[in-house]
Amino acid sequence: MLGIGHQSLSTGIGILIASVMIVAGVPLLGLAAGFVIVSAARIPDADRNLPFATHRGRLHSLGGAVAFGLCYGVFYSVVGLLLSDIIPATWNPVGEFFIPVLAITGFLAGTVGVAIHLAADVVSKQGIPVLWPLRSETYALEWTTAASNRLNTLGMLIGGAAGLSGVGLVLMTL
Template structure:
């Protein structure tokens, strides 16, 4: 998918999570949404990296876990610098969740295309694909973005 499609898929996927968090922790819901949107295109960094094939290692579950680990590690460092009263126990796991979830939304957007993604790399080179739409399909990309905006608005309005 293109950037609009990836942002749309991220919004669609995160809308239920944001909806669940809105009452108790609206700031967390917003921060998580921003984080997921910011990460939704990270796997396509492979387009700018020499010797890294597009839809290769950055389009895998291993990469999602690595990004989640990096964010959880960064949150741990941050939490250690905060006074105990501000270092909430949910900060580290939520940062890890946002990292994994953000990358998984990208993979969800690419798995619907004929090229698919090698989800289980390095254990397997098998590509997973539903083959529903081409990555460059304008209607699918902008439709995903519209659906994501609608899902997000609905989650906010219903809460």
């Protein structure tokens, strides 16, 4: 899948997950999760610009997804430390567990964001090393090419439907 497909798909899923969390009564965590999912989905393609990495290499793996999830978890731990005293109580229903819950949210959302990218790429003919570091061979469902208009349109349609569903969910609760 190309960048536009990845971004559309992850944005829609990020909006949907954020909306569910907002409706569930954890708006700050929902916004944090949505932001991370949207931003993390493009991380695997950073390997295009790194001199020591090959495209569709280790960054396109579950090991890479977990590593980036850990980075987001640490980042959100620091954010939690900085914000814990100024967050309104209505935005913090977890009280004293705010920092660890925010860190776990960052980890899970970062991992999910990268996993969305992996799921979109594994359907192409090029393949990715999904199970790295456990196994280095690449896996591909070989349904189509990454540049396929159908695949990228499907990503945009699924992302749009997910995003609209999330917005609709929030609007229904107003």
